[in-house]
Amino acid sequence: MSFPTEKSPQVLDATESPDIELSKETPGQSPGSVTARRQKWYEWFAPTDTPAERRLILKLDGLIIVFVFLAYWAKVLDSSATSTAYVSGMKEDLKLYGNQLNYLNTVYYVGFIVMQIPLTLLMTRCPVNYFLPAADLLWGVFTLAQYKVSTITQLYALRFFVGALGGFFFPAVQWYLGCWYKRSELSRRGAIFFIASQVGSMSSGYIQAGAYDRLNGRFGLEGWRWLYIICFACTVPIAFLGLCLLPSTPDKCNSRFLTSDEIILAQERMKSENREARQPFTWPGIIRILKGWRIWVLVAFAFFFSQADGVSSNSGLSLWLKAEGYSVGKIDTITTVSPAVTIIASVICAVLSDIYDAKASLIAITAVLNIFACVVLAIWNIPDGLKFFAFFLSGTADGIAAIIYAWANEICAHSAEERALVISAMNTIGNTFGAWIPLFVWKTVDAPRYLIGYNWTIALDVCMLLMLVVLHHFWVREQKLTRA
Template identity: 55%
Template sequence: MTFLSKTGDEKDVTLSIPEIPEDDPIFTEFEIPEDLKATLNASDVEFLNIKVETQPFYKWFSPTDTPAEKRLIIKLDLLILVYLFLSSFVKTLDSSAVTYAYVSGMKEDLKMFGNELTYQSSCYMAGFIVGQIPLTMLATVLPLNYYLPAMDIVWAVFTLFIFKITNYHQLYALRFCIGLLSSFFFPTVQYILGSWYKSSELTIRSAIYFVASQVGSMVCGYIQTGAYDHLDGKANLKGWQWLYVLAFIITVPISAYGVFTIPGLPEKLNMKVFLKEDEVKLARLRMIREKRKSNDKLTFPVVLQALKQWRFWMLVVFAIFFSQADGISSYSGLSLWLKASNYSVYQINTITTVIPAVTIFFSLLNGVLADSWKDSDPYIIAYVAVLNMLAGILLVIWHIGKGGIMFAFFLSGTADSIAAVLYSWANKICSGNSQERALTLSTMNTLGNTFAVWVPLFVWKTVDAPQYKKGYGYNIALDAMMLILLIPLTYLYRRQNRASVKEREDI
């Protein structure tokens, strides 16, 4: 195969790359697309045969990463992670804003004196559930560099409208639309990360993305405090209304940034401005070595086949329990307890930021552990479930003093810290088909959150706050079920890996 030909002063010099024989074992072990076969060379074969090692917890790269691969990883982090982090950050500003606004004047202005706070959350989740699977599957066929930013802008407009509402019925309608428009983002992000990063680097990236939501929740308290103190009354708007205006202003430039930086998928690039041809090829080879694809077509037989696999059902059932296990930290228990205990608005908005801070710390810790300790995903999920269960037990007891109650609420922040671990694990488990991955990831999040529409009406009633006895007991049961389900899920995953290794050895 001729790679380069040039004419010198005395003779022609031709540099060639040796052809890879069609019967080479590399074509049997790896599924290599036809367009790559024509350019495959000895260096590529050597790269595919590298046995990837996990990186030490104190390093960003694996010892087996080549110099070119390290440069590619850094570039991918800058192109993909930065936008995803910022986009997630502003979306959480909106989600967290409702709780902060509720205790900062919205409750009185919109006359939300009953279960309206719970109802608006259910409206949001209804839209979230309706849109998630179809919009996620749509993301696998549309240009991602236009699709994600465009949906961000539309979402931001509906968020902005909240500052003009005059009653909680309007809030219900807008929260449904906002839930619909943001529903696909989390599973789509997991799908994108799983299409670019190998197993030994996937979880920490997923954790960094997830941390953005916690940073948004944490910063929201400070922004609301600042808006309450400095913008209240400006332009005839209350302090809580300004938070929605600020969220819109922040979103617009972030969306514009995404249009130019999101490259799409390795085998279906939408934007090549920042990636060279050799880097694109390297990115594809990385995923071929992982046996993880991103170019499978969305067809009914593919969907039907995915529904027949244990992977789909085990992961979806597990996600049903996981998605509700953060109830202690999600249903405003701490902020409502602080308000009932006569803490000031400033203290409420500040103290409640400790929960997302705990989530941030444990998310990053768990991401590092998962990437540096091979096959550690089930162990990480298990220890976090135990910590969250302890928080529930303490709150069921309740009479443990203010310090004990506050500690239990803070400890509940660990619950969400395994989101990156679980969904990265799902990416690895479903590596064989990209559409199965997308369907599984979106269904996990959809059915997991379906219960959040109606369960809160029974176990997380606002009128029961802050001592949600039913809710805390329910949380304990959810963690117990997660621990039980981890046993068959881990067994099936390891059996699948053993079968894959045996198949390669037979070849």
């Protein structure tokens, strides 16, 4: 399935950039007209970017992308710390039995889900350069406090606040990136940010295992308590780095690293994208957002996307390898291929999206690949090589995350408040359903052949393709009305 790209070739003055080449005259084209050379896949800047723009973009990458990458990586460490701590002595020390681990995860997700939209909207009212690092620092403090707990009740309370302070980070950063970067730059930056979660997944096991082996019993502390101390130690320097580096938003920017000319240039760049500055929240404005098509279509689309990564997120590969008699070492090594595939897919999709503006086509291709992988796994009785290929191929499902949120930033460009509400609602709905649907679809008793889960994922991807047609229709129609 292919869709037309969302933008037409730019026609510019030949004196504006040395990278713009004269084109041959074609019928109906005025003599001497020129078109911009298309950006190459390996080029970081667009040919039309001026030297001043390139300096600004490099500064923004150093000030913003470095922080959000490191901060997201640290949060992934904590998301797995409790499960690791549980099997590393916390269960016995706190006398946790029955379903307490499930309850801990539930409390975490309650804070994670309930506070996503309110905190993301609150951030739009505050200086972002202080809000994000301060929330990160508080998240680190609540994470550290978990090493001192002596009862499960204390741990429940702390896990709620850890979930609340960490849960809004993803949609908040997506909104923040949309305040600074053009649509031809967003997907790559969003991909770098998203890749941090995959790097965190690949590195967390090694970090936590090494910490437990070397620190268990040190200074009279059990190894599982050291896990939380390490998470805190990773977070605090990153939070202070954010306080030192992050600029606010272009409309109210106070950065020691950006000149006044660069701030004006950033404002002009956002105006050229029709990306509006922040405005006060009003009830008529909220009602207008709720009456529009964007929030409903984008949130519905996000539901199908967020659940379609079930193959890679429900341990099907590791459980199959265990059933086949693979050693723990080989299982740990082989399962790192899936996040590596996600990283590669994210980079490829982001580059192609920014250069060719082919978001719809990339989403459609990824959905088809995931359908193929799930069909193969649903059949199950196939050669092992094909089964490995299907498991690894399913890692591409999350590769389109960056371009989906970049597209949401573009679609809602006219209102900073709508961008914040829509992006946070998209992420919230995915996490809300992701917290309980696996209990019915990805049942452990069905492992390693999750027949229901694979068929469920096929249905999700088919629905995502249908919603993609709906989303593309509304977006193209709105563009035509705007141009008219």
